[in-house]
Amino acid sequence: MIYFGPKPDEGILYILKDFQNQLPSLLADFGVIFKSAPTVFAKPSRNEDIEVAMKQTSNENWQIAIVILNNVLHEVYESIKQWSNQKLGVPTQCVAVFNHFNEMLANIACVSQKINTKIGGINGIVNxxxxxxxxxxxxxxxxxxxxxxxxxxxxxxxxxxxxxxxxxxxxxxxxxxxxxxxxxxxxxxxxxxxxxxxxxxxxxxxxxxxxxxxxxxxxxxxxxxxxxxxxxxxxxxxxxxxxxxxxxxxxxxxxxxxxxxxxxxxxxxxxxxxxxxxxxxxxxxxxxxxxxxxxxxxxxxxxxxxxxxxxxxxxxxxxxxxxxxxxxxxxxxxxxxxxxxxxxxxxxxxxxxxxxxxxxxxxxxxxxxxxxxxxxxxxxxxxxxxxxxxxxxxxxxxxxxxxxxxxxxxxxx
Known part of the structure; x- marks a missing residue:
């Protein structure tokens, strides 16, 4: 997981840790299993930092990068998608856990479907x-x-x-x-x-x-x-x-x-x-x-x-x-x-x-x-x-x- 946004203070670090701990069990309820505990690192939302972070995910062969966005411009989202989809080929799922944490948890089923789809899974089929x-x-x-x-x-x-x-x-x-x-x-x-x-x-x-x-x-x-x-x-x-x-x-x-x-x-x-x-x-x-x-x-x-x-x-x-x-x-x-x-x-x-x-x-x-x-x-x-x-x-x-x-x-x- 990658955090892009303002420098993390104590409150932000608490939410990130809570999200990091809860996400595997929440996704497991919908059949998405983590083989190892997710790691989290934080980066400023500058273009050069986005490039470094996304290249790291590619070099380390991440199956998917869950990107946590906090109070960033839409251009940051676009830059992330340009690097992930167009240049490096690393699937990404962006989430906004700040200000919408409870709402995001309530919609975890939709998030799990997107993650499962982007890593090659199947959510449902037509008979x-x-x-x-x-x-x-x-x-x-x-x-x-x-x-x-x-x-x-x-x-x-x-x-x-x-x-x-x-x-x-x-x-x-x-x-x-x-x-x-x-x-x-x-x-x-x-x-x-x-x-x-x-x-x-x-x-x-x-x-x-x-x-x-x-x-x-x-x-x-x-x-x-x-x-x-x-x-x-x-x-x-x-x-x-x-x-x-x-x-x-x-x-x-x-x-x-x-x-x-x-x-x-x-x-x-x-x-x-x-x-x-x-x-x-x-x-x-x-x-x-x-x-x-x-x-x-x-x-x-x-x-x-x-x-x-x-x-x-x-x-x-x-x-x-x-x-x-x-x-x-x-x-x-x-x-x-x-x-x-x-x-x-x-x-x-x-x-x-x-x-x-x-x-x-x-x-x-x-x-x-x-x-x-x-x-x-x-x-x-x-x-x-x-x-x-x-x-x-x-x-x-x-x-x-x-x-x-x-x-x-x-x-x-």
Whole structure:
């Protein structure tokens, strides 16, 4: 364990000692066992001290570094993640035990899940045979999630495309691939992932190595954040790229059956349960697939999370392409069960785990710094809102490379 913050006084040292003593037994309750007592050392939160501390963890082959942050700027957190994920390949779990000590102890289950995930463990799996009405022992599934985050989408702040894919037979371990997307001119935001084929090829190869040279025969792809008017454009581009990628990896072998699902979270539809006296949120697991959905297309609303406070917001799932021929019940139950496998939460989350991981990876990647070898043209101040006039040829890309030791780890949870 590493402490970054002000110089430890007697009170801080007491909390650190208490945390050091309690953590092994707390994590042991959730199956995370320490083989030796954790060691703690303190460092100032200067960049040079962070570098020294993180290099020490790498040289000593730490399995994971639990980083204790005390009243530090967000830049300190970013520097820690840059050294751990990008440069050295040492998994880290940051915790704030000061001012939030009791709250942190109350959420130790979530912390244990994150630690277990980052050291290669499995928290839970989906029983695919139980989730689907028709499934055989020969079926090998791969779940893929994709998302793009935008700020201004300029040469200074590019869009970041993230694609994550399950890479083990249990479909609970994921690897992420990321790419920066720059416009050649002006500023624009394009929802097409230009390097999707390369990312899928890479993820399929990771799956093949992990699963003993076996490849999935069923591929379920979840894509976040696409407007209705872009459905056909995104679908035409992505389906072709996914199939081209599969053809490269599979060769003469039979290609996987592909299901492509769009997830929409930004909508204005809300659902309530009315018992005649009170109106309340609908329960987790509620599906609405009649009356208010599209009259001809395959879509449904799923409220997969229990609202802690406020009004619960269901996600709208739109099945655009389905070679697996899922029934409505099958894809709804499969999606709902995937919401329970998220490593950041002990309960079900609001969207399926693959697309949530893609969102987390894209967001986390903004703190990393990569050498920029692109030749950017002079940027104008005009924001190009009409993205239909922008083609993929107007977008330059750069794949974001992480340390080999952590590239296929779930560093983003």
């Amino acid at each position: 695919l045979k139980a989730a689907l009405s028709h499934s055989s022992n020969e079926d090998l599934f791969m779940f893929v999630g994709a998302d793009i985050t935008h700020t201004t989408c300029s040469t200074d702040q590019p869009s970041i495309a993230a694609v994550v894919g399950s890479c083990d037979p249990t479909c609970s371990r994921y690897a992420a691939r990321l790419s920066e997307q720059y416009p050649k001119i002006a500023r624009c935001a394009v929802e097409i992932i230009k390097e999707l084929d390369k990312m899928i090829i890479d993820l399929l190869q990771v799956y093949e190595r992990t699963c003993g040279n076996c490849l999935p025969n069923r591929l379920v792809f979840y894509r976040d954040g696409v407007d209705d008017e872009l459905f056909q454009k995104v679908l035409d581009n992505k389906i072709n790229k996914i199939k081209d990628a599969c053809q490269v990896v599979y060769g003469n072998r039979k290609l996987p059956r592909l299901t492509f699902v769009i997830i929409k979270k930004s909508h204005h539809t809300r659902f309530f349960a009315d018992d005649g006296q009170y109106t309340k949120n609908i329960e987790a697991g509620t599906v609405i697939d009649q009356d208010i959905i599209h009259p001809t297309q395959f879509d449904f609303y799923l409220c997969s999370q229990a609202a802690i406070m406020g009004t619960s917001r269901s996600a709208l799932y739109h099945v655009l392409h389905d070679e697996n021929e899922f029934s409505s019940d099958d894809i709804q139950q499969l999606t709902y069960w995937l919401c329970h496998t998220d490593a950041r939460c002990t309960k079900s989350v609001s969207v399926s785990a693959p697309v949530h991981y893609a969102d987390l990876a894209a967001y986390a990647a903004r703190m990393f710094k990569f050498d920029d070898e692109l030749d950017h043209n002079e940027e104008t101040d005009d924001l190009l809102n009409e993205t239909e006039n922008i083609s993929l040829n107007d977008i330059e890309t750069k794949v974001m490379i992480f340390n080999d030791k952590i590239q296929n780890n779930m560093w983003f949870v």
